[in-house]
Amino acid sequence: MDIIQEEQEIQFNPEDYTLEEILKPKNCALLVVDMQNDYLHKEGFFAKRLKTDIKQMQSIVPNIQKLIDAAHDAGVLVIFTQGSEDVKFRKPGPDLRRAVSWKENDGDGSVNSQRGSFGWEFYGVKPTEKDIIVEKHKWSAFDGKDKDGKSLKEILDERGLRTLIVAGVVAETCIETTLRDAYSKDYFTVIPEKSVGSNDSNQRFSRMIYWGTGFLGDVVEENEIKKIWSRED
Secondary structure: OOHHHHHHHOOOOHHHHOHHHHOOHHHEEEEEEOOEHHHHOOOOHHHHHOOOOOHHHHHOHHHHHHHHHHHHHHOOEEEEEEEOOOHHHOOOOHHHHHHHHOOOOOOOOOOOOOOOOHHHOEOOOOOOOOOEEEEEOOOOHHHOEOOOOOEHHHHHHOOOOOEEEEEEEOHHHHHHHHHHHHHHOOOEEEEEOOOEEOOOHHHHHHHHHHHHOOOOOEEEOHHHHHHHHHOOO
8 A cells, every 4th residue: 555545544523523423323322420419418428528619510410301302312322420428438549648648447437428428319200211320439330340340340331432521510629531532542622511510610601711712621501411412313
C-alpha cells in the first residue's frame, strides 16, 4: 500500500463524528452516577455530616428520570453506579492515605455511602430489572464491576457502545474522573447540562464551562439528546 492510498483510507470523516451520529441509540449508553442517599437525602452524609447545600443536586432528579425513561423507550442501555466507600475496600496507597487524612473509619458514620447503609441506597431514581448496576470503590465508574464481575469497559465493549452520556453527582469528583477516564479510553462523552449536580455551585459552574469547550466531550441540552433518540435510525 503506497502512502497516498493509506492516507485516503484513514482520512477523517466528519459524518462519523457528528453529535447526531455518536448519540444514535445503537452507539451509546446512559451512565447514572452515584444517585445515593448520602449525597442527596436531607438525612444523608452531605447534608447531615458535611452540613452542605444539597438543593442543586436534588434538582437534577426529575431531569435524570426523564432521560432514563427516554433511554428505555429508545433501547439505550442504562447503567447505574453505586459507590461503596468502605475503608475495607480501599487499596493500599493513596486510597488508604485519604482514609487517614479524612479520619474515616467503617461503622462510625465517618464514611460516605458505606455498603448496606441507608446512605448507600439509591435516591430519587432507581434501576429497573433491565438496567445494570456497577458497584465502585473509587471515584471513576471505570473502577467498578457489575454482579457478574464485568467492568464498565467490558460492558460497553461487548455491546459495541462508543458513547457515554454521563449524569449524576458529584461534578468535580466522580463525574469528572469518569469523564477523564472515558476520554482516555477513547469513548465519546456527552454531559446533559441540567443532569449533573454538585454541592458547590462554583465547582459545578467551572466544570460545566470547561467541559463545554470540548476538552472532554459535549455539554448538551437534555431535549436535544431525547430528540436524537426519538428519530428513526
